[in-house]
Amino acid sequence: MPSDQMDFFGQLDLFGNYPEPPKAPAVQAQSPDCSANGLVNFKYNPLLKKSIRCKGGVLFGHPEVMLPAYMKAPEFASARELAAEWAEHAVRRKTKKNREIVKDLVTRFWAAVDQIFVDRGDAPLESRGRIPPIKPKGKYHDLNDILAAVNETYFDGALTCRITWSNRVGGLSFHSMRKDPITGEDFHLISISRGYDAANCPKYAVAGVVYHECLHIVIPVEERNGRRIVHGRTFRQRERRYIFFDEWIKWHKEVLPKNIRAMRRHKEL
Ligand SMILES: [Zn+2]
Structure with missing residues (x-):
């Protein structure tokens, strides 16, 4: 059990007044398992290198995204958000406007991935x-x-x-x-x-x-x-x-x- 939770229970008083639950730290590491809004799940595949995939209707109509395994690293959090946004649009009806949005998001996604590599001092993918x-x-x-x-x-x-x-x-x-x-x-x-x-x-x-x-x-x-x-x-x-x-x-x-x-x-x- 994490120590902050121990404190929480340790402070329970006998009159049934619950203390304020401990607040989540302001800066929380983004989970690599889903998007920040919790709606799009991420799965990782070591065989993928330069492609991403999505499957519709996994979580109450929201898609699931398959990403290359290296994108599980924390520095890819912002790129993963773009992938989630991409998937939400990619599973929708293919109107002309939506198709443009999908294309733009996928371009921005790979540009973000390359930027992360370059920021790390690595060559773009x-x-x-x-x-x-x-x-x-x-x-x-x-x-x-x-x-x-x-x-x-x-x-x-x-x-x-x-x-x-x-x-x-x-x-x-x-x-x-x-x-x-x-x-x-x-x-x-x-x-x-x-x-x-x-x-x-x-x-x-x-x-x-x-x-x-x-x-x-x-x-x-x-x-x-x-x-x-x-x-x-x-x-x-x-x-x-x-x-x-x-x-x-x-x-x-x-x-x-x-x-x-x-x-x-x-x-x-
Ligand atoms: Zn330089």
């Missing part, structure tokens, strides 16, 4: 376990040239890695480890958001994000109290050594989000 096409030549910028300059200037040319424009519309740049299927060798791959391959993007901004991703190769992720710290103090100090750091950050915060929104609307950058 989409690009794991296989080598994506490596395309460093963009419409406006050649990443190989920029990487070579960054490598020479900041790492004495010692970095060995490959670089590509990311295939994803999500707008994230990231670093991952890949295995060359021919040589079996592991290599670092830097993927840069397409939002940087734009007419309005100066070279110093591309170099800024390339430098940032290069730092992930040389500065290992710190573990502190079981937490993974991807951008620790050492990382932030080294990052500031980039000569156009302020200019890059300004561009990254002010212009990149606009470019990514334009990409989502399939506009030319």
Whole structure:
């Protein structure tokens, strides 16, 4: 029996006045078994990796969602809520409007899942376990040239890695480890958001994000109290050594989000 419940019974007085029941802690860990509103049940399947399924009418007309087993981890709580919302719509009549909502929810769900992976310092799911096409030549910028300059200037040319424009519309740049299927060798791959391959993007901004991703190769992720710290103090100090750091950050915060929104609307950058 939990100790707070012991206290509760221990305080029962002889006149039958029940004390206030103990209050639930304000921040309660979300159960991985159902949605926050308790209406959609979650089941987990280790065989699922990149798909989710739903079954209608399980709990008083509410659906049940089958999720990949890794989504049981607490950091996926917000993504699970989107999956629950998705399932509620997916089991309804397929009107045009509902179909659009379902499509939008499933897109948001996988974007949220990828964000969780990237926040953990892992590569997005989409690009794991296989080598994506490596395309460093963009419409406006050649990443190989920029990487070579960054490598020479900041790492004495010692970095060995490959670089590509990311295939994803999500707008994230990231670093991952890949295995060359021919040589079996592991290599670092830097993927840069397409939002940087734009007419309005100066070279110093591309170099800024390339430098940032290069730092992930040389500065290992710190573990502190079981937490993974991807951008620790050492990382932030080294990052500031980039000569156009302020200019890059300004561009990254002010212009990149606009470019990514334009990409989502399939506009030319
Ligand atoms: Zn980073």
